[in-house]
Amino acid sequence: MRHLDNHQLATAIAGLELEAGVEEHLTSCMSCRRQVQETRELIARRRELLADDEPDWQRQRHEILLRLPAISAPRRKRSSRWLRPMLAAAAILLVVVGLGLMRRHAPNGGQEAPEVAVEQILADVDAVLDDDTIPGFESIDPGLANLEKMYTNGAS
């Protein structure tokens, strides 16, 4: 085989895939091998030169860590602003439906006892909703008071 052409030499220097014949020639031809080697050595020498500028890694690490903002745990997803009113509405709806069923199936026709139960349950629900110490219920949506009033009025 003839000596490698410039294209093949560049391929070899770049470390790209060589055709089988080219690789074989490179193994046996000292002249072509030397050409590849010389350019690679030149590149390696320049790489060493660039590496001479390497900073002190420990100092760099220290400086980086000092620059990091305060670490905080990942924030929990904020619950929807509609969650609380919806929960309140669902609770009230549940109570109303439950009471309706109780009345329908009560042995005395559902006249006396369920009325007491309704008042009691609604009072309990109000108490829970008014309790701002329950986690997640700290901030009161201003619209909620009106909503509660509306549902309360509707149920009485």
Next chain:
Amino acid sequence: MTPTRSDLPQGDEDLVARAQAGEGEAFGQLVERHQRRVWLVCRQYLGPDEAEAAAQDTLVKAFTKIRAFNQRAAFTTWLTRIAINTCLDQLRRWGREGLKAEDSEAENGAGVVEQVADDGADPEARVLQRQAVARLASCEEKLPARQREIFRLRFYAGMELEEIADALEVHVGTVKTQLHRAVHRLRGELGAYR
């Protein structure tokens, strides 16, 4: 033997997950693992001092954005992208084409010549060697920006072809083509072709 991606340090995923959960210690370990690589990448775009500042900025940015990292790419690729973008932003800020690192070296070619290590060769050979390295540095400046970037990331930052392709978001075939053209052109500029 040529190093492959599988030779890269294992276990980044675990450290990344811990860093995402707010564990500073885990991020410290990631810095330790990758700071040299980040600096090497930055050094291909900027001068020594600027490269160090850019490397620090890169790692601080990585920390602040780590929760957005979805692990679809390797952590090192993600980090390299941040490093490259940080350097390019810096260069844009300076409002100039080319690499500041080499501007200073190109402006003062003797500086490069003098910095070449003395390896005990005879004085004449040493002078020739120094001149050759200085010429290589100067010839790199004449390469188109993309070819120069790929050539340096491959040979001076030690990145694999696939890593370069991922970091620059180009096809690996493009990297190979550009690298080949860069080498071919450099040899021409260096007078290696007779």
